[in-house]
Amino acid sequence: MPNTSGTQSIDRAAQLLIAVADSAAPIGVGELAEATDLPKSTVSRLVAALERHALVQRDGLRGPLRPGPVMMRLARRGAGDRDLTELSADALRRLADASAETINLAVPTPLGVEHLSQVDSGHFIGSTNWIGRRVPHETTAVGKVFLAFGAVRIAGGHAGLVPELEAVRVRGYATAVGELEPGLAAMAAPVRAGAGEIVAALSISGPETRLTRERIGDLAPLLLHEAATVSARLGYGTTTQGAA
Amino acid sequence: MPNTSGTQSIDRAAQLLIAVADSAAPIGVGELAEATDLPKSTVSRLVAALERHALVQRDGLRGPLRPGPVMMRLARRGAGDRDLTELSADALRRLADASAETINLAVPTPLGVEHLSQVDSGHFIGSTNWIGRRVPHETTAVGKVFLAFGAVRIAGGHAGLVPELEAVRVRGYATAVGELEPGLAAMAAPVRAGAGEIVAALSISGPETRLTRERIGDLAPLLLHEAATVSARLGYGTTTQGAA
């Protein structure tokens, strides 16, 4: 257990900062005192420090609090593809080690699935380099993930896929066997960000001879777990607040 | 001067959090110690507390630090139109009080300038309600702001406006007199977010008989100041790091 001594006031200030950041509307000192079970004088003092560092800001001189310029700056910068790639690198390596197949991280775009990073299998027969390549949604596992969870809409609809996409939603991951090209099998799980929106998918792919339906079933828990790990790093599921 | 006693460790932790948030790449404990002039033991302890609250996260168990899930969640949520509207409400009121004209907050969209909020003048003759209305960029002061500072690009170019847009960039604000419709005068200044990007504009508008060229010159400093105030709340100009 790591040492937690000497950090009580950091813990308190962090609690307050997160309460402000997660609040749906600007929140006052009294409300924060209630939410954190701290005396108002303590809240007032700690909040003043957070305000001095631009982590929170007020409406007027003594008004309710909202995320400050520093938080807004981070909010506007956003989490880019590079963050996504870096935050998922170890998950891709673990999946590659466990499955001995090709692992990809892909994001949805209106023009198709785009691959951001890849870890190759050790096999001679495996997937080629997909980074930068765009493929249609309908015939790939990651594309089906995006369609199933509403990350993209395709022109002309996908009525023919409706029962399959429902199955994807139910079990949490998608598969594509021999659809993009004969002999190629793949499975994919969604990566979510803060409020639950799908921002990427992790996939495992390889030849059908290795990535059999049984093997796919065996790998599913690990794939879902690693997708959940990356999602947590992006802030999904870490708020104590109810859904907006 | 507000009381700053009893917040030394909050101040230190805030410094560390901001250093991590502003760092272009993941940053280690030793580097943070140098950047903040704190002993490594102090940095290690404070960073552990920030990590416990998901404000920072590490690559691996002891690796370099990057913004944590809580910050990523906020980053993904982004600063929406509602934040923009609320953060600028008092600025619009002050501008309306000082100018006695109609004040608007507008954002750039590919389809034209969109108005998010408005404070009306006390006059019988003034601008009608613009909220929700879209107007072309070329003939409005806010549209010229967006064109001048690169917030939008319009189809077919705007070669005819080039000298005027250069003047807008130089003095920092745009004007439009009798262009959208006869008798209507307006001036606008850019609102920037974290890294300097133009996300909105504040404008003053009214009839040419009141909003004369002299009056526009008189109001320019206040308009620029209020636009800068809102920009600061959005995180513009608050980082200590050099431009990326």
Next chain:
DNA sequence: CCCTATGATCCTTATCGTGGAACAATAGTT
């Protein structure tokens, strides 16, 4: 004007945070 609610400040005291030293872990070199 009075009352209520919210937020800020004061300041004594006990608890907490500090930081140098030592230890632990990791990475690089031979």
Next chain:
DNA sequence: AACTATTGTTCCACGATAAGGATCATAGGG
């Protein structure tokens, strides 16, 4: 494999800091 260098973590005595009840200040409503 052994050694060295670098980075990061933990310990703990002690002094400095943070706590929080009491009081004050401000704002809004009747």
